Amino acid sequence: MSGSVTGSLFTVSTFGESHGKAVGVVVDGCPPNFPLNEEDIQKELDRRRPGQSGFSTARREDDRVEILSGVFEGKTTGTPICMMVFNRDVRSEDYKTIQNRFRPGHGDWVYQQKYGIRDYRGGGRASARETAGRVCAGAVAKKILNTKSVKIVGHVIQVGKVRAEGFDSEFIEKNPLRCADSEVVEEMANQIRLVKDKGDSIGGIVEIRVSGLPAGIGEPVFDRLDAELAKAILSIPAVKGIEFGAGFKAAEMTGSTHNDAMTASGFAGNHAGGVLAGISTGQDIVFRFPVKPTSSIRVPQKTVDRDGNEVQIVTEGRHDPCIAPRAVPVAEAMTAIVLLDLWMRQNARAF
Amino acid sequence: MSGSVTGSLFTVSTFGESHGKAVGVVVDGCPPNFPLNEEDIQKELDRRRPGQSGFSTARREDDRVEILSGVFEGKTTGTPICMMVFNRDVRSEDYKTIQNRFRPGHGDWVYQQKYGIRDYRGGGRASARETAGRVCAGAVAKKILNTKSVKIVGHVIQVGKVRAEGFDSEFIEKNPLRCADSEVVEEMANQIRLVKDKGDSIGGIVEIRVSGLPAGIGEPVFDRLDAELAKAILSIPAVKGIEFGAGFKAAEMTGSTHNDAMTASGFAGNHAGGVLAGISTGQDIVFRFPVKPTSSIRVPQKTVDRDGNEVQIVTEGRHDPCIAPRAVPVAEAMTAIVLLDLWMRQNARAF
């Protein structure tokens, strides 16, 4: 199936451009008879929304989701669920200047190369706005996983060089950075203010923790749990990597240290990040991913125009100086989609 | 499609267990009329083979590949190519002791949980031996990509805390560690000898570089080039993460530093690792991934048996003290499979 469709059984098909009429998603294969309403979706969509604080773009997306199909009398029917968010507060004129100039770090040039045409307004399909559809689909998956006691929690663990050490899940949604460590949140905020004042941006690292997932989820050898999550997370704009459990640190460890011993009461550690041989162990799934600094900055940059001339570009628009906090709900959504899909695949073989 | 099948158009279906009759692969959708013979495959398979030096397992796998279909008079016909490697030098008795004990860090326990049954001999399907089929499939993809001037080169960039800085591609296949830096190779080797003497193992990091790939490859929004590579690489046993270009370091960078400026002669840098918005830029594709320390060690470890009793386990067998060098050809193979598949998808839309 083509690139904007994902999922074997819980199939998600997103559509829409940043400055088109709407963005949205069709979720097909959703298990029937689960309660679902627009508030379930809206709640997650609000978490993704920009303009929530000085740390994110000033663009106001007063996004309202509408469920157009697949739900009847408050329950999923097993038929495709179309969820739509109409675009409002679209200022296309902001982007006129970039019609013929490729923004460094953006998809502008590669889209032009790949398709021979692109909707340049606001980045078109390559805009992070596309993730609204994912969040809607993820909200459906989350709702179902929640009924199975699976919880997915994401938080910003690093901004610039500032790293969180503590983890207080209650604190995450109480601060605009989605930091789980009240000790460092102010320092993180300062980092962001600093680059913002210069018209620049900064990167970060997000961590996702999943609890309650039973052992046995994941489909070796190619559709491993970690492999599917890696694909899903790397498909989020600005994400440049992923690591599970000890991750890159595993390179420096010995087997005797890295191996998680087993005891009568379960695993003695979780260097594996909850996945062995591509299958969930029943422990928490833990992974982290770097989010690159937002490409759209007011600092003048060198680039070329469509005729290949070297020019300078300043991206005015309205952009997040650090996109990591807003990547959290998107990553949670993608995680939920993958987990439910793989869980269904495990169900399938149970005769 | 199910978990041991991958690829949209260049479809790869591996089969076989470590101590079964054979391992192998069926490649379907291969472009026709490309020269292919068993030596093309064997060459890559030999690079994967264990027992090449004191640094890898003493098990002798004198693997000979046999092409059973899909090639006629020295050329691919476009029909499925079955490649088979019969298992030899199988000592199942080595594994009798682990029949009822779950090895920490291995797939033993999760396979049992997932399927309710497992071929415990040599790790069965979860054994790294499964990757022989991938290397065969990858050799086919590589052969075709080579005719398009695409080169895929992997090397071990880190073992324990020893990090290579230099990069001499000629040196890689001249040393058993597949290190590209002659300055550090001895230090890496010492690291490995050290842990090997203790019956322990150590992790490492592998880097893959792809040159010659044209711009425009990758299928947003979900089947991005980096997302597909991430899935493919994470599906390799023992791999715990991946990063492209600046990777995790991007978290500490500003947009003005991270963004690769464009000039009349191309991109001025490659922090992106050759991928923007999930599409190749025409630059080198560069990514790295951590390989955990081999789980099978002679150091006694705590675990449980099938009845849940706490027991000790010592994995005798024959195992690599550092698996990273052997992960190189496997990762190259998976990379080739992904690149060819996505390239075909790009071809598809060209009317």
Added chain:
Amino acid sequence: MSGSVTGSLFTVSTFGESHGKAVGVVVDGCPPNFPLNEEDIQKELDRRRPGQSGFSTARREDDRVEILSGVFEGKTTGTPICMMVFNRDVRSEDYKTIQNRFRPGHGDWVYQQKYGIRDYRGGGRASARETAGRVCAGAVAKKILNTKSVKIVGHVIQVGKVRAEGFDSEFIEKNPLRCADSEVVEEMANQIRLVKDKGDSIGGIVEIRVSGLPAGIGEPVFDRLDAELAKAILSIPAVKGIEFGAGFKAAEMTGSTHNDAMTASGFAGNHAGGVLAGISTGQDIVFRFPVKPTSSIRVPQKTVDRDGNEVQIVTEGRHDPCIAPRAVPVAEAMTAIVLLDLWMRQNARAF
């Protein structure tokens, strides 16, 4: 992928229920840079519309399609094309009586069995109204195929026992039955009036002819051109079979009669229906399919209610006495979707 999504590269995902807010479709993987506007879609949608004559349902579906994404400045961009038709003229009260009674010949009972829930209003997802989305997607495929000189023409070749013999493609859209034979159209119409007067319905047979398709399209051994078309056509509500070329008559033929001889100027006949070994021959693709009599009839029928009690049912609503004419544009649409998808797959291997 799940059941409401189809197509390997040209991927079509329909959604919507008969009496929900909207029906529609997302087309992903569409080749970029082809001209497309709403009129291209509307034209086909109008052909499918009920209420065009006394022979079809009196329900007025003044369907207007809206393109929400994937088209920019009048051209496809290669990104997902969402097309939406909002439901109007919905009289749900008509269906209150069938909430607890399963209509014979309908999906009511099996949907309840399968999903444990169903949107009973107007047949919900099982309604033929779902095909509006298919027609929209097919219109896109048709537009592209037309630029390649591929023409897809459908017509009603049989109603009841009345069989058309002549074929005048110009005549098809000039009569409400979409009959290509002016000699028999009146007799067909009489057949329909006869059953309509009794509150009954009647079946028919539709034939599709495709011209201009090059040789080489179709993906053996499973995704043969005829196999994919068979699946696509059988997925249309009320269709109960398919046959290519000589079809069922081939059973009575000898090889020497059935085989189409080859000459310097091409094939001497077309008993094969334009497909050999699952691959197009370059001749016309010709197939026929039976459409069962509409299940919704005013004739009282025996059925059961949700409690298993035997009851009678009369389906009032507004229904076509013969659905075959309206199946024509739907079948053309499904044909176009399959042809374009398989053509793209053939393109993919051309390096």
Added chain:
Amino acid sequence: MSGSVTGSLFTVSTFGESHGKAVGVVVDGCPPNFPLNEEDIQKELDRRRPGQSGFSTARREDDRVEILSGVFEGKTTGTPICMMVFNRDVRSEDYKTIQNRFRPGHGDWVYQQKYGIRDYRGGGRASARETAGRVCAGAVAKKILNTKSVKIVGHVIQVGKVRAEGFDSEFIEKNPLRCADSEVVEEMANQIRLVKDKGDSIGGIVEIRVSGLPAGIGEPVFDRLDAELAKAILSIPAVKGIEFGAGFKAAEMTGSTHNDAMTASGFAGNHAGGVLAGISTGQDIVFRFPVKPTSSIRVPQKTVDRDGNEVQIVTEGRHDPCIAPRAVPVAEAMTAIVLLDLWMRQNARAF
């Protein structure tokens, strides 16, 4: 996925050419813990074998299947099952004459057009020999379905103009024609002898009946049970159509006659062939398909050579004068594969 791979969850990947080293199949996604051994497979393979009587080709295929993976201690493990049949009794010299002449009714010419190359020996991949792999895969599916009380029975219902009316399932495997009607079997046999004596061939119709399938199997709107079966059956060489239940006869029926009434004890009839709205009703699944007369005949035929010259061709080789009886086990196999796959998809959504 590519054309020689089929199935969403129970994924079947066949390989091999008529005169290559082997034909075979990889089945991935098989439910674990089901008893399976080579005899289960061999039994079905023997039913497909040619040379069983004077009515089929004299080529001796003393096929022995070998299970190479995925089965451990007599049970499926859930990992890929590779089944291999090595080619023996291959007389490639028979086919030298057809290297440059395209046999009418065969895939020779279209394969050459599609791939630009073909293994001409014995028809290569387009040979019916390819179906051996399908029968192996189907045997696995059948074994599992049998444990769920699903029975799949096929029989030849028509040869030439001779139509069976009676149905005695016990009789089917007792005659080489797989006819279920002892009254007409001799007449059928005469038909075949008649054409055989002339070096010609004749077509037939096969009927498949499935009992024991629960209601609720099939995935609307595209992956309907009947649509998936249609694709699977049409993917068998020489099959030119399919019809369910009343099939093409439905064209002549009224709704009041065709609709199967429901009663407290179930459906009152089965004009639908066991499928409504693409979902199984719990009744018998009943469908029929025409098998064209074998293309390979000794009657001289007109054709062209690779240079486009008009030539005559006589296909010597060893061929079935009527292939319908041997299509029976292949169709049963494809049916089993589809049913198990769709059943697993239904299982998937059961939380």
